[in-house]
Amino acid sequence: MRPFPGNERSRFLLKFFVAIVLLYVFIAVKPVNDAVIVPFTAWLSDISASVLRIGGEEARVNGTVIRTSGFAVDVRNGCNGVEAAILLVSAILAFPSAPGPKLLGIVGGFLLLETINILRIVSLVWLGAHHPQVFQMFHVAVWQTVIIVVSVAIFLLWSWKFGSKRLARST
Amino acid sequence: MDRNVWPAALRTVVGFLAGLACWMALSPSYARLLATLSEPLLRMSEIPAVTRLVPDGKNIVVERTDFPKRSARPELQPEDLTFNIILLMTLFAMNSSPLSTRNVSGFLAAAGILCVTHVLALFVTIKSIYALQLGHWSLAHYGYYSRSFWSGAAHFYRLIGLYAIAFGLWWLLRPPESSAGAGGSGKRKRQRKSKRTASR
Numbered sequence: 389m390r391p392f393p394g395n396e397r398s399r400f401l402l403k404f405f406v407a408i409v410l411l412y413v414f415i416a417v418k419p420v421n422d423a424v425i426v427p428f429t430a431w432l433s434d435i436s437a438s439v440l441r442i443g444g445e446e447a448r449v450n451g452t453v454i455r456t457s458g459f460a461v462d463v464r465n466g467c468n469g470v471e472a473a474i475l476l477v478s479a480i481l482a483f484p485s486a487p488g489p490k491l492l493g494i495v496g497g498f499l500l501l502e503t504i505n506i507l508r509i510v511s512l513v514w515l516g517a518h519h520p521q522v523f524q525m526f527h528v529a530v531w532q533t534v535i536i537v538v539s540v541a542i543f544l545l546w547s548w549k550f551g552s553k554r555l556a557r558s559t
Numbered sequence: 560m561d562r563n564v565w566p567a568a569l570r571t572v573v574g575f576l577a578g579l580a581c582w583m584a585l586s587p588s589y590a591r592l593l594a595t596l597s598e599p600l601l602r603m604s605e606i607p608a609v610t611r612l613v614p615d616g617k618n619i620v621v622e623r624t625d626f627p628k629r630s631a632r633p634e635l636q637p638e639d640l641t642f643n644i645i646l647l648m649t650l651f652a653m654n655s656s657p658l659s660t661r662n663v664s665g666f667l668a669a670a671g672i673l674c675v676t677h678v679l680a681l682f683v684t685i686k687s688i689y690a691l692q693l694g695h696w697s698l699a700h701y702g703y704y705s706r707s708f709w710s711g712a713a714h715f716y717r718l719i720g721l722y723a724i725a726f727g728l729w730w731l732l733r734p735p736e737s738s739a740g741a742g743g744s745g746k747r748k749r750q751r752k753s754k755r756t757a758s759r
Contacts, residue, residue, distance in 0.1 A: 401727050408723050412715055471719045475726065528638060529579055533645045537571060538724045540650065545564075 401484035411474045415465075426452065429468040432502070436463075436509040443510075445517065454509070459517040461509075466532075469505030472539040473498050479543040489550035497542040504538055567653050574652020578645035582638075586617045590637045592674075594619050597681040610685070621685055633688045639717065640680045643725040647673055650729040661734040669728035676724050680716050687713035 415425055429452045437454050440447035448455045465471070465513045480493045508531045516523045594612035596745070604609035611622040621633040651666040653656060690701040690709040 394680065397731055401731060404730075405723065408719060409715075412719055416711070416714070464750045466718055471722065474719055475722055478723075479726075509634055526585075529582065529645055533575065533578075533642065533649065536726075537575065537649055540726060541571075 398483050404478050407478035407481045408474060411478060415470060415474070424468060425465065425468070428466075428470075429463050432468055432506060432509065433463045436506050436513065439506065439510045440513060443514075445514065447513065454513050456517045457511060459513065459520070461513055461516060463509060467505075467509065467512075469502050469508075469535060472501050472505070472535045475536060476501065476539045476543055479540075480546060483543075483547055483551055485547075485550045489546070491543075493546040493550065497539070498548065500542060501535065501539060505535060508535060567655070570657055571649055571653045574657065575645065575649040577652070578648030581648065582642060582645050584639070586638055587614075588639075589641060590614050590617055590619055593637050593641070593677055593681050596678045597685070600682050601608075601685060603759075604682075604686075604747065619681070621688065633692065635681075635684060635688070637677070637681060637754060640721065641677050644670065644673060646722060646725040647655060647729060649734065650725065654733050656734075659734065663734040664736060669732045672728055673725065676721075680721070683709065683712045683752040 414420060421517055428451075433449050433452050433454050437447040437449040440454070440456065445456050454461050461467075464478065477494050477498045480490050480497070482492075485493075512523065512531065515526055593612045598610065598612045601612070609624045611624070613620040613622050615634070617638060618636055618688040621635070624634070641750045647669055648666070651662060651669070652664050656662060670681050687709040690697055690706045701709070
């Protein structure tokens with residue numbers, strides 16, 4: 389018996405990619421970007437700066453830009469966790485399960501991802517200020533991969549918890 | 560929490576570190592490979608064929624024979640397009656028996672397909688540079704829809720596409736009995752439950 393048969397995998401992937409493209413188009417259109425994404429990113433920057441100040445850094449925020457003494461970052465799409473959330477939401481929407489667990493997975497997963505994303509922003513600003521030689525590696529390779537792996541892990545744990553009955557019928 | 564989560568988490572960390580090390584070590588060679596594979600694709604899309612891709616360490620310089628000799632050349636970092644190999648390696652390492660023949664062959668097939676997507680991503684990125692970043696030259700050679708298409712495609716790939724491709728390849732090519740697969744815990748729980756029921 390196979391836990392997830394080949395045709396189920398392909399069906400999941402098709403739904404997953406359709407959801408990814410639709411969600412990307414939704415967040416990329418200018419009115420949504422200006423009214424939702426940019427204010428949300430500015431809010432994340434505010435919280436991150438607060439955490440940095442608690443840790444003793446002199447962090448100031450202007451919109452989505454966080455400045456410390458000698459270093460500044462502009463938090464943009466790709467650093468606000470929305471990309472990881474889109475991946476998670478698309479996977480949950482594509483996976484066979486009831487609407488209630490899906491909503492729980494999406495809301496809970498989003499909150500967890502954004503909490504970890506604040507840690508990402510805080511650590512990157514700190515690294516940029518104190519260890520600029522490794523900032524680029526952590527910015528591009530480490531944190532972006534980690535946040536997506538976390539997103540995949542949340543999806544897998546959610547699917548283990550809520551997806552088994554439907555899959556059991558399909559095997 | 561499922562008892563198989565922690566070994567899987569350890570395999571994930573090891574896979575991530577191995578992927579990061581491979582990616583960092585092979586980036587200059589991979590930039591050369593990508594330039595070699597993408598250049599013919601770009602030249603096929605041009606009349607006349609004028610683009611040359613010149614690797615410069617980890618970067619790729621975009622040369623055009625019709626550019627003025629003194630003008631600056633666009634330069635890009637293919638690392639920004641290729642780091643999803645780390646994600647792919649991490650996800651395959653997450654599977655139970657990561658060194659089994661099925662898992663390794665699945666990973667190699669996925670990595671091969673990923674390489675093709677990197678070539679296409681470089682192609683799209685350079686097209687978006689041509690369409691958007693060369694001032695009057697871009698406006699003269701690319702219309703509104705064409706600029707929107709190339710910039711949208713490049714942005715989509717960079718923001719979410721590269722992750723979605725790595726995840727999709729892993730999902731499709733991972734071994735069917737992988738413990739990282741969805742539904743695995745439910746199946747094991749049902750098996751344990753039915754064993755307990757049978758022993759009463």
